[in-house]
Amino acid sequence: MKLHRTTARRATLLAVTALALVPTAASAANTNGTDRGELLRGTGVADVIDGRGGNDRIFGFGGIDTLRGGAGYDRIFGGSGNDSLFGERGNDFLNGQSGDDVLRGDANDTGDRTSYDRLIGGAGADTLYGGDSHDRLSGSTGNDKAFGERGADRIAGGRGDDALDGGAGNDTIFANRGVDTVEGGAGSDRLWALAKGDVVPGPGGAVDQVGDTVNAGSGNDRIRTRDGEVDRVTCGEGKDRADLDNADVIVDATAAAPNGSCETVVRADPKAGESNDEDRQEAPKDERATS
Template sequence: MTSMHRRRGTALASPLPRRGDRFGLGARSRSAAALALAAAALAPAAASASTVSYDGAVLVLKAAPGEINKPSIQDVDGKPGSVTLYDYGVPVTSVPAGCDDHPDWHSVECPAPGGVRVELGDGDDWASVSLGVAVPVEMHGGPGNDKLDGNDKVNNLYGDEGNDTLNGYGGNEALDGGLGDDTVDGGAGSDHLLGGDGNDLLFPDHYEDPSPDVVDGGPGIDRIDADWTTKRYDDIEPDLILTLGGGADDGRPGEGDDITNVERIWFNVGATVTGTDAPEYMKLVQTNQPGNLVGNGGADELIGGGGTDVVDGGAGNDILNGGFGDDTITGGPGTDKISGDQTTTECGYLWCKYPYGNDLIYARDGEVDSIDCGAGADRVIADANDVVAPDCETVERGSAPAGGGNGSAGGGPGASGTPLASVGGVQVIAGQRLGKVLKKGLKVSVGGSGTKKVKIRLSYSGKTVARATGKPGRIATLRLNAAARRALAARKQAKFTLFVGQEKARVTLAR
């Protein structure tokens, strides 16, 4: 009996909660646990760490998947062969022997005798190199829209998948945008710029830092912007010469750029540009220097600037516009839409240009072309069936030369009676081949009327090889000197520059 009471007393030592408090202590305990679980669920997951290792003598920073990484490569004072790797907001682990780990700063200091390689993950990452880093650096963006910034040393930047931005900043680099619509800027230095698959924007050297670059836009509709020729107002920049079909003869005189697979080009200096058989867009912007735009084959759109321009569409159904100024426009084989002048005003902060220009338009090719001359006193040489607007003051209609047609065979300048080149009222007569020119000279037709003679000069590789004086309405012959004939005896193709006064045009001759 006594023991029973003790057991009961023991049982009653923890009384049941009162009715008003039956969910008191137990409920509070369960609520605290639930809140703790909710807070744990809402708290951000710990960032996956980047790892540092060596691949031979190359120091490698590898990002973990699922993170947005912002690594930076910094130089170390007093240790020219070492670098500090930061990855802002992401811890760095797996630090190899010989390195100093700074976990509080998400950084590690290591020797880098063979350079540094950064392998980013699948986020929109941003990697950079400080100016003081002297070792070679290679960056791979991986999937995502990445930004990779090099320095003025040796950098190789690979955007990989995504719409990436690659900046070389003055070193001698290889920059490859990879898959996506990328922006690739080599800066100064001798660079190899690859757009990759996508519609890319490419920036070779600026005027202040000319160096031989290789620029290959790759598949897609790729563009070289006017920033390539950033305008300086204290001098006149040298003209650009580009042949988009390849060859290390592009850029400014002696620069040695090689431009291929670029379909859209803006300039704000004078330029001589020869296109390919692909559709291309060329435009001269905010310049009064003369330009010479030759489309060759393809459905091209060519727009002149404010100078005395030569615009030649070549074969294909082209859209041609002389811009502002006194221009010479040749449609070539194909159904072309030709405008002598811009139809709208262009204005900047301190200037405006209004439509003007006394233009000469050649459209006699056997095709039905549409011609609008615009402002000025213009002259049109057209087919009988061309559609010519009333604002063309002088119209001379006739039949196309023998062999005229749609340009499906033998397209390009000189095909089907189209002049090989036109400049300053002088046309290089169609159909001439290099072998015959070496023997008998280059024949040109001098336009205009009157008795004033025209001085004509032909150069090759920057050296004058022939001179002639032509009378208006006559044929003149430029006979190459002996040195030029010897130098070109075995060449299958040669690119000349024809000068009439201060104007010039590119002439390409094949055997």
């Protein structure tokens, strides 16, 4: 019988070799850009990429990534995984793509009121923050949360059951195909409950009983819920106008004040096709979920 002698040195080498063969899916690849515009690509693991200066294009691909644009006009794509995307300074475009992502346009408290960021959640339950600038936030698919924060923002919910909050500024917010909750916040806002399709009243003018909840907040707001659903509306402080279906409910209405906190209320029965036709005229195509 032949014996193999294992020395202490050999045992150490074997242990190191075995450890090297174990997959390290949780490890991160760190990449930093420069002050020039660059193409920065991630890997299949958890990447941390910082574009720094310049107009960068950043792709996270697989893994749970942290992607920062830095200064400049950046385009950032999360890929698969639950990613965190930060536009930071400049006019940035952020797309979370698949996964439950967190997107932030500007760093808070930068005081930047001149830049214009575009945030798209993509597939998954995403959370979007506009920051200080004038932003466009789109939840896309999934049950998303979108916060305009400061600036005059445009927010669209997408196909899921979304929570949309305009924050400070004169915002335009579109509740879309899901059962959404909309808060206008401070500022003179426009709040629209978009039709889920062509309005087709049933026998006796029956409409969809599952509608959106719309709270305008302070400011002189305009609310439109001509979508053939039973929406719940609160106008709040300010001189507000609400164009409603007859089936809509004003939450703070009383016998003495049937319009509640709304200054002007115009009601009408939904007509077949009417609401969606108006949506096509008033709401940009990319803020109307059509399927």
